């Protein structure tokens with residue numbers, strides 16, 4: 072039988088494994104694990120964007136990642152932080168759900 076935590080696992084508590092390209096970026100942002108929650112992936116990606124100053128200084132919700140490995144991972148040159156659905160879709164292409 073499933074424990075209560077397994078039954079009502081919210082999306083952001085589901086465990087995911089990034090592919091090698093994304094894992095490399097997360098490690099550069101300080102991650103030391105191989106398996107994450109979606110929320111953890113986003114927190115580390117935020118740190119990565121901050122550390123490499125990829126956001127637009129004038130419009131700080133615009134991220135320019137074309138010349139960076141992040142652009143290759145997400146498949147875009149620029150994105151807006153104000154489009155979370157688009158952003159989650161781009162990030163989840165690089166994640167595999169972990170059965171536990």
Ligand SMILES: C[C@@H](c1ccc(Cl)cc1)n1cnc(-c2ccccc2)c1-c1c(C(=O)NCCN2CCN(C3CCCCC3)CC2)[nH]c2cc(Cl)ccc12
Pocket residue numbers: 113114115116117118120121126131132152153154155156158159
């Ligand atoms: C709500 C959250 C978010 C989270 C998920 C989504 Cl799908 C959209 C939005 N968010 C709001 N602004 C940002 C942001 C903006 C510019 C540069 C860096 C981060 C974020 C992102 C975080 C994050 O973990 N954010 C912590 C607090 N942020 C406040 C904004 N801070 C700003 C400080 C001034 C300079 C610009 C960033 C950085 C820390 N993780 C992300 C990962 C990506 Cl792929 C894209 C964006 C973010």
